[in-house]
Amino acid sequence: MAKPSRIQVLGIIGSPRRGGNTEIIIDATLSGAEIAGALTEKVILNKLNINPCQACDSCSKTGHCIQNDDMHDLLKKMELCDLWVLGTPIYWWGPTAQFKLFLDRWYCPQHQNFKGKHVILAIPFGGEHNKYARHTVGLLTDVLNYLSMKLVEIILAPGMNNRGAVRERKNILEKAYKAGQKAIQMIINS
Numbered sequence: 001m002a003k004p005s006r007i008q009v010l011g012i013i014g015s016p017r018r019g020g021n022t023e024i025i026i027d028a029t030l031s032g033a034e035i036a037g038a039l040t041e042k043v044i045l046n047k048l049n050i051n052p053c054q055a056c057d058s059c060s061k062t063g064h065c066i067q068n069d070d071m072h073d074l075l076k077k078m079e080l081c082d083l084w085v086l087g088t089p090i091y092w093w094g095p096t097a098q099f100k101l102f103l104d105r106w107y108c109p110q111h112q113n114f115k116g117k118h119v120i121l122a123i124p125f126g127g128e129h130n131k132y133a134r135h136t137v138g139l140l141t142d143v144l145n146y147l148s149m150k151l152v153e154i155i156l157a158p159g160m161n162n163r164g165a166v167r168e169r170k171n172i173l174e175k176a177y178k179a180g181q182k183a184i185q186m187i188i189n190s
């Protein structure tokens with residue numbers, strides 16, 4: 001796939017709930033990125049067929065995962081995009097199962113091409129305090145640091161038990177929108 005001239009942004013939604021808080025926050029971020037001139041695309045992990053990593057290590061020998069599933073195409077998209085907006089709600093203090101399956105598959109050698117990519121994290125959760133997100137924030141920031149990726153912003157949304165509750169939290173959506181704009185400016189200036 002040839003790389004297009006406009007900055008490409010990929011929103012990756014780890015919630016199974018369509019129109020839920022994760023998707024609303026990511027939509028706001030993508031809108032900010034679009035207004036700053038980027039092309040955006042959104043993928044819903046729950047709609048994809050992504051198998052768990054089998055730790056067979058074939059990929060380290062052949063460069064390819066033995067699994068024939070949707071992760072191949074998704075990895076190609078990820079490599080083409082300059083900014084990823086990664087979203088997962090908190091499920092039991094961690095990311096959703098859909099998101100963790102996806103993350104484990106970063107074990108493949110293609111993760112060497114992730115270096116320098118810009119990332120925004122979107123994390124809604126039901127608890128009223130940010131401490132409920134601490135393990136997920138720690139997990140994801142450690143992974144991004146390990147892979148030398150550039151974390152632009154973490155959008156935390158506490159108190160989000162109901163579907164769409166974040167629509168009432170204009171400050172969070174504003175932060176998400178501005179993060180999208182800021183990331184594109186950072187990429188242009190880098």
Ligand SMILES: Cc1cc2nc3c(=O)[nH]c(=O)nc-3n(C[C@H](O)[C@H](O)[C@H](O)COP(=O)(O)O)c2cc1C
Nearest residue numbers: 015017020021022089090091092093125126127160
């Ligand atoms: C299985 C499950 C586990 C959850 N575990 C937690 C949790 O440990 N801490 C928390 O604050 N919220 C928890 N929640 C609440 C969700 O994080 C919250 O509703 C979030 O806004 C859902 O995002 P969505 O609307 O994008 O699906 C849980 C929800 C579900 C369905």
